[in-house]
Amino acid sequence: MREAAKKGRPEFRNVGIGDITGKYRMPPSAIVSILHRVSGAGLFLFLPFLLYLFQESLMSEISFEHFRGVVGNSFAKIIILGLSWAYLHHFVAGVRHLFMDNHLALDKDAAQKTARWVLVISLALTALVALKLFGVF
Numbered sequence: 001m002r003e004a005a006k007k008g009r010p011e012f013r014n015v016g017i018g019d020i021t022g023k024y025r026m027p028p029s030a031i032v033s034i035l036h037r038v039s040g041a042g043l044f045l046f047l048p049f050l051l052y053l054f055q056e057s058l059m060s061e062i063s064f065e066h067f068r069g070v071v072g073n074s075f076a077k078i079i080i081l082g083l084s085w086a087y088l089h090h091f092v093a094g095v096r097h098l099f100m101d102n103h104l105a106l107d108k109d110a111a112q113k114t115a116r117w118v119l120v121i122s123l124a125l126t127a128l129v130a131l132k133l134f135g136v137f
Helices: 003-007 017-022 028-045 047-058 061-072 074-101 108-133
Strands: none
Touching (some): 028 108, 047 074, 061 074
C-alpha cells in the first residue's frame, strides 16, 4: 500500500489526455475554455494563409479571380469553415469573458449557462457561414 493511503491522506494523481476523455466529465465552461485556447492557436497558426487570401482578394482583378479559384476548392472551403468557426467561437467566448471581467455571471450555474450559450451561438453562426460558403443562399 502507498504511504498516502496508509496515513489517510488524499491521493492526487496526474491526469493524462486519455483520462480526460474517458474518466472525467468536463463541465461546459471547461469545454469552452479549452476550445477558446484551441481556436486562438488555430487562428494564430493560419494567420499567414488568411493574410494571403486577404491580399489576393484586394490586389487586382486578376488576383481576385485567383482568390476565387482558391476559395472555390472544396478543401479550401473546409479550411475556411474551420477558421470561421475558430474566429466565431473565439469572439463569442471573448465577449463572455468581458462579461465575467465585469463581475457578471460568475457563480457556477450562470457560468455553465453562459458557456452553453457560447457553444450554441458559435455553432449556429458557423452553420450560417457554411450555408453561405457552400452556396445554399
